[in-house]
Amino acid sequence: MPEFENAAIARQLELTADLLEVGGVDKYRFLSYRKAANAIRAWPEQLSSLAEEGRLTEVPGVGAKLSASIEELLHHGSFPELEQAKTAFPPGVVEVMQIPGVGPKRARQFFDSLGVDSPHALGEAIESGRLVSLGGMGAKTVENIRRGLESYLRHQGRMLLADALPLAERIAGELVDAGAVEQAVPAGSLRRMQETIGDVDIVASSEDRGAAMGAVRALSEVDRVIGSGETKTSVLTIGGIQVDVRVVGSGQFGAALQYFTGSKEHNVHLRERAKKRGLKVNEYGVFRVADDGSEGDRIAGATEEEVYRALGIEQVPPPEIRHDTGEIEAAEEGTLPRLLERADIRGDFHAHTTSTDAHSSLVENRAMAAELGYEYIGVSDHAYDLRMVGGLSVEELEEQWAEVDALNADGSGAPYILKGIELNIGPGGRVDYEPEVLGRFDYCIASLHSGWNESADEVTARLLSAMDNPYVDIIGHPTGRILGRRDPLPLDIDRVFAKAAETGTIMELNAYPDRLDLNDVHLRRALGHGLKIAIGTDAHRAEHMRYMRYGVATARRGWVVADACLNAQPLDTVRTWLRSSRQGRVR
Secondary structure, three states, X not given: OOXXXXXXXXXXXXXXXXXXXXXXXXXXXHHHHHHHHHHHHHOOOOHHHHHHOOOHHHOOOOOHHHHHHHHHHHHHOOOXXXXXHHOOOOHHHHHXXXXXXXXXXXXXXXXXXXXXXXHHHHHHHHHHOOHHHOOOOOHHHHHHHHHHHHHHHHHOOOEEHHHHHHHHHHHHHHHHHOOOOXXXXXXXXXXXXXXXXXXXXXXXXXOOHHHHHHHHHOOOOEEEEEEXXXXXXXXXXXXXXXXXXXXXXXXXXXXXXXXXXOOHHHHHHHHHHHHHOOEEEEOOEEEEEOOOOOEEEEEEOOOHHHHXXXXXXXXXXXXXXXXXXXXXXXXXXXXXXXXXXXXXXXXXXXXXXXXXXXXXXXXXXXXXXXXOOOOEEEEOOEEOOOHHHXXXXXXXXXXXXXXXXXXXXXXXXXXXXXXXXXXXXXXXXXXXXXXXXXXXXXXXXEEOOOOOOOOHHHHHHHHHHHHOOOOOOEEEOOOOOEOOOEOOOOOOHHHHHHHHHHHOOEEEEEOXXXXXXXXXXXXXHHHHOOOOEEEEOOEOOHHHHHHHHHHHHHHHHOOXXXXXXXXXXXXXXXXXXXXXXXXXXXX
């Protein structure tokens, strides 16, 4: 039978949690499902394999009851509590709940009072004026929900990179391991590491295309076959994701991979370039154009290097930057930079612990950092002003610092722990703690956690004021966006970057999958201001530190090189950079 991949299991547990929350059950019931889903999404092994080996309870948050539910899901496609929860509300109510400005209580209110059972029905209730007639629903609140609905609909039908990439890599690996194809590589927006993905595209090579298409149809993840021909098979996975696999001959693989990687703008530029050279480039290769305009001899196509070289380009632009924003010209001139790689990363600056709202201890985070090959790991729990998530008092900081000192002195040779904090940027740019406390941290991240209804001038001024604080070293998740759920703050980003350049403040690239903040466009602009970048996973479980790969992918999209990345520096250099960010500002 079709097999659930981890992301699909996580989505089913999240659906259960959402339905239970809308139903108003005890919060610990739905939170248990959310916590397990969160851990499963980052877990490196397939849960189907863990289930076969009786190891499901090794996943944090998965106890005996949830283990039994996951077993049911794997074998029967659902489990009793999910089915029971589905009987209370239509699935569309969960969608309404996820619209910015709504949430579970309002979704329930809209359903009970107005019969709103889908985003479409919510839109009708807004337009007809019925929504504003409900208690507590003023014109401003309704307008905020309307904007939230527009944002939700813009992102509908797309999945996070972190959900799509593991599935694509697994399918590609299965096809190669089965001997069905010689090579298989995720293509399209997935290979360009875009933050959200529509469908999954895979390009493969085989001299027996019929057998390859049969292998695609027989994949363990397949729920149904949408269509299957001689060169392309489209399937729908059990998790509801469409996967398109294209198979070409080995001599055409490089051309097909280049063509189906895109982007459209990049490929148009290459076709124009080919035309000027009397050539034609398509998914089957690079061809000479005969005098009569017909397609002549094929001169390249087996590898991407062949394709670009045939067009007079010696360097192959990395897939992440193929957007026709200067990469072709730089490749032609041989000036493409060596972009940041995962192997360059020496540590993580944004990781929370059980001292505030996370689910892994400092010791567990350090152990994960060691597993990832890091030289150092930062502890950056929430500061005092965010008491709702356990923000730390000075007394609690003293306890944490004592633990950090003891671990650093234990002689284990494990990654060094840096004392950090995630400060909250409050009104007027004020941050938690007095200067004598701030000065004791190795570094301070300062983040905006409010202000979604402020004007661009107001929220920008608050951030600029925070950067005047000499102890603010890094600005965390600068735009505050949550992909698919919350639009970015209306910052004047160039004013922010100019201020960061003036104060020596480092900008974070938050690698958590639904943030990826800053995005690639902002990163290039930040580099243009001469800024340094710190990549942080914002880990709330030790396993989340594996999300660094998505931060690195986004950094590459933004043309970030190792010399501009705080994480890519040895510990001594990190300390130097952090000192220089405060130099001249601390009185």
